[in-house]
Amino acid sequence: MPRLLVVDDEPNMRRILGAILQSDGHEVVEAAGVVEARRAFAASPFDLVVTDQRMPDGDGLSLLASCREVDPTVPVVLVTAYATVELAVDAMRQGAFDVVPKPFVPEAVRAVVNRACERTELLRENERLRGQVRRLTGSEELVGGSPEMARLRGLIARVAPTNATVLISGETGTGKELVARAIHAASARAGRAFVAVNCAGFPETLLESELFGHERGAFTGADRPRQGVFEAAHLGTLFLDEAGEMPLPLQAKLLRVLMNGEVVRVGSTAPRHVDVRIIAATNRDLEQRVRDGLFREDLYYRLAVVPIAVPPLRSRRSDLGSLVDHFLALVARDLKAAPRAVSPEVKAKLLAYDFPGNIRELRNLIERAAILAVGPRIEAEDMPLTAAGAAPGASGPGQEAAGVERLVAGLPDPLDLPSTMETVEAALIRRALTAAGGVQAEAARRLGVSRSHLAYKLKGRARGTPPR
Ligand SMILES: Nc1ncnc2c1ncn2[C@@H]1O[C@H](COP(=O)(O)OP(=O)(O)OP(=O)(O)O)[C@@H](O)[C@H]1O
Numbered sequence: 001m002p003r004l005l006v007v008d009d010e011p012n013m014r015r016i017l018g019a020i021l022q023s024d025g026h027e028v029v030e031a032a033g034v035v036e037a038r039r040a041f042a043a044s045p046f047d048l049v050v051t052d053q054r055m056p057d058g059d060g061l062s063l064l065a066s067c068r069e070v071d072p073t074v075p076v077v078l079v080t081a082y083a084t085v086e087l088a089v090d091a092m093r094q095g096a097f098d099v100v101p102k103p104f105v106p107e108a109v110r111a112v113v114n115r116a117c118e119r120t121e122l123l124r125e126n127e128r129l130r131g132q133v134r135r136l137t138g139s140e141e142l143v144g145g146s147p148e149m150a151r152l153r154g155l156i157a158r159v160a161p162t163n164a165t166v167l168i169s170g171e172t173g174t175g176k177e178l179v180a181r182a183i184h185a186a187s188a189r190a191g192r193a194f195v196a197v198n199c200a201g202f203p204e205t206l207l208e209s210e211l212f213g214h215e216r217g218a219f220t221g222a223d224r225p226r227q228g229v230f231e232a233a234h235l236g237t238l239f240l241d242e243a244g245e246m247p248l249p250l251q252a253k254l255l256r257v258l259m260n261g262e263v264v265r266v267g268s269t270a271p272r273h274v275d276v277r278i279i280a281a282t283n284r285d286l287e288q289r290v291r292d293g294l295f296r297e298d299l300y301y302r303l304a305v306v307p308i309a310v311p312p313l314r315s316r317r318s319d320l321g322s323l324v325d326h327f328l329a330l331v332a333r334d335l336k337a338a339p340r341a342v343s344p345e346v347k348a349k350l351l352a353y354d355f356p357g358n359i360r361e362l363r364n365l366i367e368r369a370a371i372l373a374v375g376p377r378i379e380a381e382d383m384p385l386t387a388a389g390a391a392p393g394a395s396g397p398g399q400e401a402a403g404v405e406r407l408v409a410g411l412p413d414p415l416d417l418p419s420t421m422e423t424v425e426a427a428l429i430r431r432a433l434t435a436a437g438g439v440q441a442e443a444a445r446r447l448g449v450s451r452s453h454l455a456y457k458l459k460g461r462a463r464g465t466p467p468r
């Protein structure tokens with residue numbers, strides 16, 4: 001049911017407008033002036049604002065501006081006894097949806113409001129269809145016929161229609177984000193936003209503002225107010241990626257938001273109501289982190305209402321064939337060429353490999369090989385699966401240099417420097433992760449980089465909000 005904010009200093013006018021719109025099935029909240037309306041709008045978003053122009057504490061156009069700052073898509077209808085051409089032009093230029101002159105017949109208001117609601121509906125329908133197209137073109141499809149995948153699909157179908165918080169766990173690259181998107185797409189929130197935030201990608205203070213937003217002047221550099229991802233995901237789904245990395249003080253704040261459904265921007269005291277479905281993901285053993293005192297137990301139980309474990313690729317090798325075909329088809333579509341095949345030798349190599357980087361690693365391997373292969377078929381030499389084990393036992397700068405020389409001598413000619421560097425980097429990261437038993441902090445230490453740097457690298461092609 002659309003939620004409307006009706007603003008007029010005249011109590012009678014508010015009552016009449018309210019009655020007309022309520023009889024059309026809208027939920028109506030009334031405000032007696034600009035200040036009250038601003039407060040109501042900041043506290044919880046509306047689908048439409050119907051406002052008088054001249055009021056003792058301000059005018060409708062300035063209210064329009066402040067509403068748009070919170071929600072740039074909200075339609076605002078001006079109802080005014082001073083409907084001059086100048087005002088109408090001004091209002092439309094500033095983004096008003098329409099101007100209705102007073103006195104009005106109920107039909108005039110109804111028509112405009114219904115048109116505005118229809119437009120909003122269309123925008124959301126569009127968003128939903130875009131999601132469907134993404135799925136139909138295969139880029140968001142969950143591929144695999146193994147019993148593990150069937151179980152996963154069953155879980156997704158059962159949990160999607162509910163508002164339950166989901167905790168997705170699994171090694172890196174297993175498809176956790178894809179599962180989260182699938183849940184959103186199959187839920188009643190499908191037409192609304194799906195917002196992803198990487199909790200490992202920001203230092204603590206920035207993460208707080210990323211999550212909850214900030215007011216102007218809240219900290220150095222905050223030269224304008226900004227909404228956080230909770231507000232951006234209002235009525236939709238918020239995906240908290242790498243939730244296990246969240247610093248303890250923020251965990252406490254997150255818990256509060258989950259308990260009362262209100263966020264407070266950094267530098268503000270005014271709570272804002274948000275209706276957000278939370279899906280969290282982690283590639284850590286969160287229960288172990290709880291035992292180690294690094295993750296709040298109460299937050300863990302809030303998040304893990306429905307736990308979903310995504311199995312590693314090596315424990316469902318029967319999916320390899322269909323995944324390989326799927327990624328070959330995706331590359332072929334991008335290249336506008338016929339999909340390549342893989343040689344039996346490559347198939348055997350893939351089946352024997354244990355994929356520490358899981359499906360993301362497989363996807364990268366296939367894409368690279370399909371682009372680099374010269375013949376119609378991908379051959380073993382197009383698929384550098386053994387690079388991960390290069391130069392065993394190397395230690396110390398001398399040996400390291402010698403190891404690198406040997407590695408380089410073994411590379412085919414000509415080669416592409418950026419993609420080769422990427423392969424080498426990926427291999428080194430993989431080796432460190434394996435040696436560290438999958439613990440990112442330890443792998444980062446072994447590689448001599450910060451944990452957030454490693455987390456960023458692991459994301460590969462960045463998506464959503466890149467770290468600032
Ligand atoms: N079952 C699947 N079918 C097709 N593609 C998949 C499947 N699972 C994962 N992928 C693809 O593999 C890549 C990695 O998936 P995703 O980003 O969801 O992994 P993740 O578990 O979130 O990884 P990380 O822990 O590193 O964040 C993506 O390109 C995704 O499209």
Ligand SMILES: [Mg+2]
Binds near residue numbers: 176177241281
């Ligand atoms: Mg992910």
